[in-house]
Amino acid sequence: MTAHPPTTAMILAAGRGERMRPLTDHTPKPLLEAGGRPLIVWHLERLAAAGYRQVVINHAHLGDQIEARLGDGSRWGLSIRYSREGEGRALETGGGICKALPLLGPDPFLVINGDVWCDLDLASLSLPEGDLAYLVLVDNPPHHPAGDFVLSDGRVRDAGAGPRLTFAGIGVYHPALFAGCRPDPFPLAPLLRQAMAAGRVSGTHCRGTWVDVGTPRRLHDLDRRLRSEYSADS
Numbered sequence: 233m234t235a236h237p238p239t240t241a242m243i244l245a246a247g248r249g250e251r252m253r254p255l256t257d258h259t260p261k262p263l264l265e266a267g268g269r270p271l272i273v274w275h276l277e278r279l280a281a282a283g284y285r286q287v288v289i290n291h292a293h294l295g296d297q298i299e300a301r302l303g304d305g306s307r308w309g310l311s312i313r314y315s316r317e318g319e320g321r322a323l324e325t326g327g328g329i330c331k332a333l334p335l336l337g338p339d340p341f342l343v344i345n346g347d348v349w350c351d352l353d354l355a356s357l358s359l360p361e362g363d364l365a366y367l368v369l370v371d372n373p374p375h376h377p378a379g380d381f382v383l384s385d386g387r388v389r390d391a392g393a394g395p396r397l398t399f400a401g402i403g404v405y406h407p408a409l410f411a412g413c414r415p416d417p418f419p420l421a422p423l424l425r426q427a428m429a430a431g432r433v434s435g436t437h438c439r440g441t442w443v444d445v446g447t448p449r450r451l452h453d454l455d456r457r458l459r460s461e462y463s464a465d466s
Contacts, residue, residue: 326418343403
């Protein structure tokens with residue numbers, strides 16, 4: 233089966249980060265640091281190492297800080313463009329991607345949540361011919377024991393036989409997944425479930441390190457872990 237490796241990536245960075253308050257009252261969540269780097273910088277470094285050159289970042293809450301910190305991306309060998317949703321106007325995951333489609337182009341693209349940390353080799357991801365989405369799934373963390381989707385023989389389904397795993401917030405999507413959508417607030421999950429029902433979603437089980445950095449405690453724990461494992465040299 234022919235696979236299409238993406239060449240453009242999108243980092244979702246528009247969330248308000250309510251569970252991270254008061255840290256996010258004055259700092260956008262993707263700029264919170266762990267291991268000596270902002271969370272979003274870890275993504276940029278991994279994208280550059282994986283061969284990506286075009287990156288789109290959406291933002292809303294304190295978005296000017298994100299642009300000021302990251303600039304045009306040239307320091308990482310990247311070209312960054314911004315999809316500006318406006319303060320107080322976050323479009324949720326589905327709406328945010330829909331609004332950014334003109335910047336993402338006609339080919340499959342990678343999307344990664346700005347508030348996760350993962351050591352997955354991003355160069356390993358591609359979209360099989362005929363599929364609308366390819367999802368990265370992980371073991372269910374303690375705060376989400378029921379998981380999200382079932383993975384069986386490389387196919388992702390909403391229910392059925394096979395291990396129920398958690399969506400990592402990392403996926404490769406075809407623009408056709410968003411056909412007919414408008415750049416209004418809406419979640420991504422219903423689109424994925426429609427594509428699953430049509431048998432057009434595949435995926436992989438990532439068994440490496442993955443952290444949903446959703447609370448100050450998890451950020452603190454990740455910071456300690458990264459400082460012990462990595463040299464904060466940038």
